[in-house]
Amino acid sequence: MPELPEVEVTKQGIEPHIQGKKVTAVRIYDGRLRWPVPKNLEKVLLGQKLHQIKRRGKYLLLRFDEGHLIIHLGMTGVLRIMSASDELKKHDRVEIQFGKKFLRLHDPRKFGAVLWSSDEDGEIDHHPLLLKLGVEPFSDDFNELNAGKHLYDHSRKRSVSIKQWLLSGQAVVGVGNIYCSESLFDSGIHPEMAAGRLSSSRAEMLAASVRKILNKAIKAGGSSLKDFVNSDGEPGHFMLQTKVYGRAGLPCVVCKAPIKQIVQGQRSTYFCSICQKK
Numbered sequence: 001m002p003e004l005p006e007v008e009v010t011k012q013g014i015e016p017h018i019q020g021k022k023v024t025a026v027r028i029y030d031g032r033l034r035w036p037v038p039k040n041l042e043k044v045l046l047g048q049k050l051h052q053i054k055r056r057g058k059y060l061l062l063r064f065d066e067g068h069l070i071i072h073l074g075m076t077g078v079l080r081i082m083s084a085s086d087e088l089k090k091h092d093r094v095e096i097q098f099g100k101k102f103l104r105l106h107d108p109r110k111f112g113a114v115l116w117s118s119d120e121d122g123e124i125d126h127h128p129l130l131l132k133l134g135v136e137p138f139s140d141d142f143n144e145l146n147a148g149k150h151l152y153d154h155s156r157k158r159s160v161s162i163k164q165w166l167l168s169g170q171a172v173v174g175v176g177n178i179y180c181s182e183s184l185f186d187s188g189i190h191p192e193m194a195a196g197r198l199s200s201s202r203a204e205m206l207a208a209s210v211r212k213i214l215n216k217a218i219k220a221g222g223s224s225l226k227d228f229v230n231s232d233g234e235p236g237h238f239m240l241q242t243k244v245y246g247r248a249g250l251p252c253v254v255c256k257a258p259i260k261q262i263v264q265g266q267r268s269t270y271f272c273s274i275c276q277k278k
Contacts, residue, residue, distance in 0.1 A: 137210055147172075
């Protein structure tokens, strides 16, 4: 599933091609996504100018004259910039044309979303899909001065494992499964430790690790386990840099002990039992 780094890479890839341009056509090839694509999307978007593209968690928010187009990549979605000569492929769902450039959503499993939120419906931050998201890891609210305190305060009295708590996105968004394992290893925290046992000093280390790992993943173009490619069709390369994820049985890069794999909440977790303490 595309996580924050993959969505950010997608944002950075499509932005230069379509930002500042007007919609000249909209084509819905198959609107049966997680939520049905609005049937009047062409009527709504036609002639509107795209002013800005923002990312909120795993959602892309395309700001137009009269509202926002909300796009989610779901499990297997890919957004690519295409031209008129590019063939339509099986599982291509929605296409928005900006003159000679086409923004096309390809989604084999149909778990993605393309929704319209009009300014008349209220502030985009109050949209039901966005309202309960945690703080952004690169925002001013989660900077190096208060990020640790933010994690510490939000983890109080939480008995759930810190891996599950971090993965939930309640305190900070975007730390997907791969990035949870890597962030916890980088900060020396055992994934099974109760979130409520996180000390203020370890919270500072975890906050720094989250930003560090997500930054590295974005610079590497994200992680491609199965389907993800960027807007140019290239896979991400962060999996070549992981220190624990996907390395079960291999020696730890620090202490040489074998990396262990467990299942938490039906998701695989990788860690070093020597370097990561409860």
